[in-house]
Amino acid sequence: MFHVKHSKKEGEKMIYNAGEYDVIVIGAGHAGCEAALASSRLGMKTCLFTINMDTVANMPCNPHIGGTSKGHLVKEIDALGGEMGKNIDKTFVQMKMLNVSKGPAVYSLRAQADRKKYSAEMKHTLELQDNLDIKQAEVIKYNLDENRIKSVITKTGGEYFCKCVILCSGTYLKGKIFIGETSFESGPDGVFPANQLSNSLHEIGIETRRFKTGTPARINRRSIDFSKMEIQPGDDRIEHFSFENDIKEEKDQMPCYLTYTNEKTHDIIRKNIHRSPLYGGEIVGVGPRYCPSIEDKVMRFKDKERHQIFVEPLGDNTEEMYIQGMSSSLPEDVQIALYRTVPGLENCEFTRPAYAIEYDCIDSTNLKLSLEYKDIDGLFFAGQVNGSSGYEEAAAQGLIAGINAAMKIKGKSPLILDRSEAYIGVLIDDLVTKGTNEPYRMMTSRAEYRLLLRQDNADRRLTPKGYQIGLISDDRYNKFIQKYDRIDNEINRVKQTNIKPNEETNSLLRKYNTTEISNGVKLSDLIKRTELDYEKLAPIDKDRPSLSELESEEVNIEIKYEGYIKLQQEQIDAFKKLEEKKLPIDINYEDISGIRIEARQKLNKFKPESIGQASRISGISPADISVLLIYLHEKEKSKND
Amino acid sequence: MDTIAAISTPIGQGGIGIIRISGPKSLDIIKRIFKSKQAKYTPNTIVLGKIYDNEELIDEVLVSYFKAPFSYTGEDVIEVNSHGGTLVVQRILEIILNNGAKLAEPGEFTKRAFLNGKLDLSQAEAVIDLINSKTKSENDNSIKQLDGILGDKIRNIKKDIIDVLVDLEANVDYPEYDIEEISREKVIKQISKSLSDLEQLSHSFEEGKVLKNGINTAIIGKPNVGKSSILNRFLKEERAIVTDVAGTTRDTIEEAIIHNGILINFIDTAGIHETTDIVEEIGVEKSKKAIEDSDLVLVVLDNSSKLSKEDEELIDLVKDKKRIIVLNKIDKQEKISAEFRDLFKNDEIVMISAKENCGIEELLDMITINYINNKVSGKTDIVITNIRHKDAIDKTILSLNNVLNAAKSGVPLDMISIDIQNSISFLGEILGDNVSEDIINGIFSKFCLGK
Structure with a gap:
């Protein structure tokens, strides 16, 4: 008999003490990987849990990283010392700068990834990281000590004690897949869902809601006739995501292809729309407007004669192709029929059907800007569980949550980027302050100050912060300083x-x-x-x-x-004035009689961190803000008296 | 901290005008321009004396001194009580400004009072409540405008501009999709339309201002056509609210009356009082200045004589002005040529006899009612009367002009969106649907009305 210390019985299950960590990260998708790497690189003893070791940093939907505004996020992640940019630089099969015909603020880099290589490379990086353990296990329960996170328990009975937990559960919480009349519990890409953790969230007072997203079919390349499609190659001279790969170069790349739907496609959809769980009412989750399924596009935009379909490779050593623009929750037989109406796909063979997936996520307005849950000390959330969508959005939140968990344990103030500093700041402020009623996608048009938030100057904006935090090496920082000395001197x-x-x-x-x-x-x-x-x-x-x-x-x-x-800088200066007026956390807004009652309740719920943030909460009027300004002024004055 | 000054009584009403000065230099300034037998300024007392501009005597006034921090604003405050009319009060303010004070922004006194701790939080909140309730009950002008046609108009313009922005943004966010790329021509066309809508609104301010500040009216005409008789009739008809203060300005005497509740200022009327016949002195040259300063010109012609060369010269001077043709001396035999009617077929013509006091009332009605109906609410059906609105609209116009210039010169379209965004947020300032640091200033500006 081997000896087990501190084992105890909980329900029918034996629970054993599995050890102690500073930070526990649940989920090894794009958010979890960044969170775990940031935390461990900042010296925190970190454990990363994944339901399946072979799906680390998986791309269960589109096989590309970057694109408009998302490319900015990846550059920013890199500038702060995150991993996504480096990992895609090592594993891309095509690179393209979008929007080059427009102004430099909206240039956006996008890479087609070798999906398997991306995943394997990230997994290896995690495995090589000091202070970091990766474990295949499903976390099913949180334990609190009062309102402080204390430990998590895995399905196999391990209790891991910790100071902070970062939940990056993606679409796994009570994941449910829909393909026509068929539905079953599942995570993305056929991986097990996490069915018990949602309940544990409810037990500790955290409400969840249902969101939905979807993905198109994958098709074997050998069954596609590319001669009927338009070829879309990568750039001749490519730029990289990481500022450490700062040389433009030529490289062999894989092309993408463009084709279109037609009346026949639309006909099939219209005739079979009653078989869609979306239209039949089986799916209750809220889906994103910007990423509609093909049936949505056809039903909502009746006048449009054709829709674009982009065919993208999944990687170097696979024949699977991703059919962007054709996500669907129609039954498999309808999917096959409608795909085969598209020029070039007449004889296509599915390797995986399209599906819609529904999952639990939280109301992100319950988070602080640091991504810590307002009412539970030490519990952070990042990625799709916060109601966002997209690999880049997830990674950005993961990085910030990882940094801030470490900062919290070190007793330092959290890293909060504001809307004038980074797309990451816009992303988190939108999620936390405005909230979202559909899966949130980053967009260039969400960033008010985008001329200063360019992808080319992400390092100038953020590398000093990354250095200060401790994620940027001296060597890289020195090179950064020299680079901008050269640029400034030349200007x-x-x-x-x-x-x-x-x-x-x-x-x-x-x-x-x-x-x-x-x-x-x-x-x-x-x-x-x-x-x-x-x-x-x-x-x-x-x-x-x-x-x-x-x-x-x-x-x-x-x-x-x-x-x-200069003009944009003036806008930022005006914005900063309100951001810099901090609101103490201990204000009881009920005591400020000049504020309207509903606004008082909102402010008490949100506990905004600054006047600026308060002004962005929906339902707070300019008059309420004026009263707040006066209140703050009075408070400061009475302190000085 | 600057020293600020402003007239703190409504212009054109009442016999007393008060000018308030607040700030560290208040006392210095008043010492420079105010002479009194009492040599010392004791706080909270009133001193009688005279205001001088250098050597020139301007007015006899009462001066009160409130020493910091025991004043309304918490700073050194001087109040000058003048018994002169509008012009004198403005002249005194001008002298104060020339001696180192800055013109106070609306509400700035109250704001300083607040910042210096003269209002506590509950008072400050009461101020806001007052403003809020005031704006709710203030159903006649500025706020009602926002609920009504002006608000709709601004919202529509804002929507038009947002539409352009939406098109631009869609192209930026989805570069590879086959959404229609917004063309430069389309941006230029749509922004030009918004711009012309806004320019119309901005111009309407000039007309809206009339409601508050009076219609500046010039009476022109050749000598002996009856200008002074007409003016005298006006002044008898209505209570003259500004007395002549000869000598306060070298050659301008202003008179003002209120008719139909609207202030009519007769500007640069010095010439009217002249009795000499010397055309060179009082004719064309002198009239030019009066015309320049006026909102409306009364062109007085003599019914009993043919149109002269001088008449034609004067008529030519006012061809671009808003004008009313006044045919005087209808008690005498008509000698004015027949072509006269053709010449003014697009003008309002009022026939009067100043001597017989005939048609004067009609002429005044014409100036006010006709002016409001026709020129203010007729041609531009929406009128801006709030300087804050006008300011925001002008800033919007500036931004949109930048957009147009940039679009025409080939700047990438997405860069243009910076100015478009600015223009949207300026319009938002009018509608109150976005927040900026300026809001608190705006609130205190409004409070000016309350105290």
């Missing part, structure tokens, strides 16, 4: 450099169809002309130092859009 030089109105200059200006000069002008003024840029003016700029391609682009943006950047 200054360009602003001071005079260009003479000689023939060499004017012939260059003629070449680009822009007005010739008759007096000397500053080089920076020429860069600002719409017909010109920093690169084009190189021939008449003799003293130009050698900068890397990315550094030159940075100089160009900062000069060319100086006016707009």
